[in-house]
Structure formats: structure tokens, C-alpha cells
Amino acid sequence: MSLVASINDLEQWIRGEFTVLNTELEEIYFGAKAIILDGRADVDALTRRLVRDGGSLISEVTEHRELPPDAGARYELLGMVGFYLGACRRHEVEPDQAQFAPLAQALAASLEVAPRFSSAHQHIHNRAVAGVFYRFTTLDSERIFLTYNGLAVMAYRRAAHALLSIPTLGVSNPLATYHFADAVAALRDVVHYHQLLADELDRDRFFYNIRPYFKSYRVGAREFRGANAGDFAAVNAIDVLLGLCSPHDSFYQWVLADKYPYLAPEDQIALRALVTTESLLDLLVRELEAGPVNPPLRENAELFLSACKQHGAATVFHHQKLVIPYLQEPAANVSEERQSDMTASGPPLADVIETLAQLRDLRAARQRPGLVTAGAKLDRVRVLLGRSADG
Numbered sequence: 001m002s003l004v005a006s007i008n009d010l011e012q013w014i015r016g017e018f019t020v021l022n023t024e025l026e027e028i029y030f031g032a033k034a035i036i037l038d039g040r041a042d043v044d045a046l047t048r049r050l051v052r053d054g055g056s057l058i059s060e061v062t063e064h065r066e067l068p069p070d071a072g073a074r075y076e077l078l079g080m081v082g083f084y085l086g087a088c089r090r091h092e093v094e095p096d097q098a099q100f101a102p103l104a105q106a107l108a109a110s111l112e113v114a115p116r117f118s119s120a121h122q123h124i125h126n127r128a129v130a131g132v133f134y135r136f137t138t139l140d141s142e143r144i145f146l147t148y149n150g151l152a153v154m155a156y157r158r159a160a161h162a163l164l165s166i167p168t169l170g171v172s173n174p175l176a177t178y179h180f181a182d183a184v185a186a187l188r189d190v191v192h193y194h195q196l197l198a199d200e201l202d203r204d205r206f207f208y209n210i211r212p213y214f215k216s217y218r219v220g221a222r223e224f225r226g227a228n229a230g231d232f233a234a235v236n237a238i239d240v241l242l243g244l245c246s247p248h249d250s251f252y253q254w255v256l257a258d259k260y261p262y263l264a265p266e267d268q269i270a271l272r273a274l275v276t277t278e279s280l281l282d283l284l285v286r287e288l289e290a291g292p293v294n295p296p297l298r299e300n301a302e303l304f305l306s307a308c309k310q311h312g313a314a315t316v317f318h319h320q321k322l323v324i325p326y327l328q329e330p331a332a333n334v335s336e337e338r339q340s341d342m343t344a345s346g347p348p349l350a351d352v353i354e355t356l357a358q359l360r361d362l363r364a365a366r367q368r369p370g371l372v373t374a375g376a377k378l379d380r381v382r383v384l385l386g387r388s389a390d391g
């Protein structure tokens with residue numbers, strides 16, 4: 001059998017039977033309100049089938065010792081192998097490393113990414129066939145989560161594209177007004193999709209049946225952290241262009257450094273470019289101080305402040321209406337030994353939430369002891385526009 005035919009067989013299985021087996025298992029767990037069930041014959045039989053069938057299909061691809069020449073096809077194949085491994089981790093079974101690790105490592109080396117699926121495999125690189133994209137289950141809750149998560153990512157990407165188009169125009173350019181206004185509208189869309197997610201996604205379904213597929217798993221000798229909805233570059237491009245976070249700040253450097261291997265290759269390039277990007281905030285302060293405050297500069301500065309406000313609102317919503325109710329609150333009822341399983345990145349949940357709170361306060365430019373935010377510079381813009389500092 002050719003390499004293409006082996007990959008095709010794997011794809012058919014991942015898009016079909018794989019989702020059916022996962023869904024059957026999820027319905028059993030959910031019926032018992034359990035994250036996992038030990039010692040049940042029906043669960044064991046379904047899990048064994050999943051590990052065996054997926055393992056042998058991946059093994060056939062591995063045995064070719066050859067990769068697709070097209071980078072997009074390699075990234076998609078890494079996603080398929082990764083979905084299988086994510087499911088094995090979720091059902092707490094050990095797949096045979098010999099069947100998949102050489103393939104996953106070769107794909108990852110050729111693409112310069114971690115040898116696992118990442119959230120990009122679920123949104124920007126998720127090729128649909130006949131109206132259906134790759135997913136783990138056929139559960140409606142998973143469809144809701146992936147759809148609104150994907151739409152929020154796309155809105156972030158649209159905002160980043162708009163802001164990235166401004167430096168070459170200059171912040172007092174009347175043409176830049178179009179991009180500023182587009183960024184504000186796109187960031188408003190992020191909040192809108194977050195809101196729809198919070199309205200439509202069932203909390204228990206997310207906690208018991210969706211979240212567990214995003215955990216860390218091992219490839220070869222190393223454990224790779226889980227998939228995280230924040231693993232795309234646009235959100236950081238917005239942070240840096242708005243001047244809310246700095247690639248010269250050690251906390252933010254750590255946030256960026258953690259992300260690189262989990263980003264799609266083109267997003268890694270976008271992230272790297274941020275290190276030498278001057279913020280629109282600095283450009284605005286400079287022009288406003290030099291004066292005079294001409295009408296396009298004034299309009300652009302007002303739109304810039306609105307963009308900062310929307311970016312802050314999106315991050316506060318994410319924290320208060322997604323992270324706390326969908327993760328922190330249900331995790332409080334989970335047994336002590338399962339607490340370490342609660343996050344995608346590995347550290348204890350309380351540490352992850354604290355890091356997120358720090359990011360939130362930077363993005364929202366909130367005053368907080370021990371944290372230097374862009375709050376003072378934003379006040380300076382307001383004063384230069386003749387507004388009160390907090391207006």
C-alpha cells in the first residue's frame with residue numbers, strides 16, 4: 001500500500017469510527033458523572049478497540065519511513081496522530097510508542113513544532129470534509145466549543161491583521177482609521193463569541209467530556225504539555241501592538257517562550273517578529289506630544305483607546321465567565337489525586353489561574369501591586385487628547 005493510501009485509511013478512521021468510539025465512551029462516563037471508569041467490561045472493550053485499530057493504522061503509516069512532501073499535509077497528519085494520542089491519554093491507556101513515536105518525531109522535526117496535536121489543529125488548520133471538521137466526538141457540546149473557540153480565534157486574527165497594517169501608514173494617517181475601526185469591531189466579535197460560548201456550552205459536558213482530551217501526553221521520553229486555546233500568535237500581536245504587554249518584560253517573555261513549539265509554523269514566525277515591533281501606543285504618545293493634534297490623529301487615538309478597552313473586556317470575560325465557571329469551580333469538587341490533571345500546561349491549577357490573572361491585568365491595564373501595566377501611558381494619551389486620565 002502507498003503512503004497516501006495508508007494516510008487516507010487513517011484519516012477515514014479518525015473522521016469516522018474514532019469519533020463514534022469516543023462518543024460511546026463519553027456517554028458512559030457522563031451517565032456515571034465520572035471523568036474515567038475503571039473495571040467496566042463495556043468501557044474496556046471500547047477502549048481496547050480504539051487503541052488497537054488506531055495503533056495499527058498509524059503503525060502502517062510509520063512503517064513507510066517517509067513523510068508527505070507538502071508541509072500542510074504533514075501538519076494535518078501530525079494532528080491525526082495527535083488526536084489518537086489525545087484520546088488514549090483521555091481514556092488513560094498507554095499506546096505503543098513504537099507504533100507512533102518515530103512518525104510523530106519525524107513530522108515534528110520537519111515542521112519545527114512539538115510532536116503532538118495543538119489547538120491550531122482544531123481551528124486554523126482543521127480541514128472539513130462534507131461540512132464536518134476533525135473532532136474527538138460527535139457530541140453537540142464539542143461542536144459548540146470548537147465552533148466558538150475557532151470563531152474567537154479568527155476574530156483575534158482579524159484584529160491582529162488590522163493592527164499590524166497600521167505602522168507602515170503611521171498613526172495620524174486617515175487611512176489607518178479603517179484599520180483601527182476594524183480592530184475595534186473584531187475585538188468586539190471576540191467578546192461576542194465568548195458570550196455565545198458561555199451561553200450555549202454545558203458546564204458539566206465541557207468538564208467531563210471535552211476538556212480531558214487536551215491533557216499533556218508523552219512522545220518518546222518526553223511529556224508534552226496539553227493543547228491550550230490560547231496557542232495562537234494573534235492574541236500576542238494585539239498585546240504588543242497595543243502596548244499592553246512587552247516582549248522585553250521577563251514575565252511576558254516566559255509566556256511567549258512557552259508557546260513556540262505549540263504554535264503552527266507560520267504563527268511561530270509571527271510571534272518572533274513581535275520582538276522588534278514598536279507599539280502603536282508609543283507611536284501615538286510620540287505624535288500627540290509633538291502636536292498638533294490633527295483630526296485623523298485624534299480619531300485614531302480614540303479608536304486605539306477603544307481597542308484597548310475591548311481587548312481588556314475580552315480577557316476579563318475569558319477569566320470570569322470561562323476559566324472560573326468551566327474549570328476552577330468544577331475542579332474544586334475533584335479528588336486530591338486528580339488535581340494535577342486539571343490544566344493543559346501541567347502546573348497546579350492555582351498557579352495557572354494566577355498566571356492568567358496576571359496576563360488579564362496586563363491586557364486590561366489594571367492597577368495591581370507589583371505589576372507594571374500600560375495604565376499610566378494610556379492615561380497620558382487621554383490627557384494629551386484633553387480628556388480626564390481615567391475617562
Ligand code: HEM
Nearest residue numbers: 149152153228229230235255322323326327343344345352
Ligand atoms: C470553556 C472555555 C475555556 C476555558 C475553560 C479556558 C481556560 C483556559 C486556561 C486554563 C488557560 C491557561 C492555560 C494553561 O496554562 O493551562 C487559558 C489560556 C488562554 N485561553 Fe482559554 N479557555 C477557554 C476558552 C477560550 C477561548 C474561546 C479563547 C479564544 C480564543 C481562549 C483564549 C485563551 C488565551 C488567549 C489564553 C492565554 C494564553 C496566552 O495568551 O498565552 N480561551 N484558557
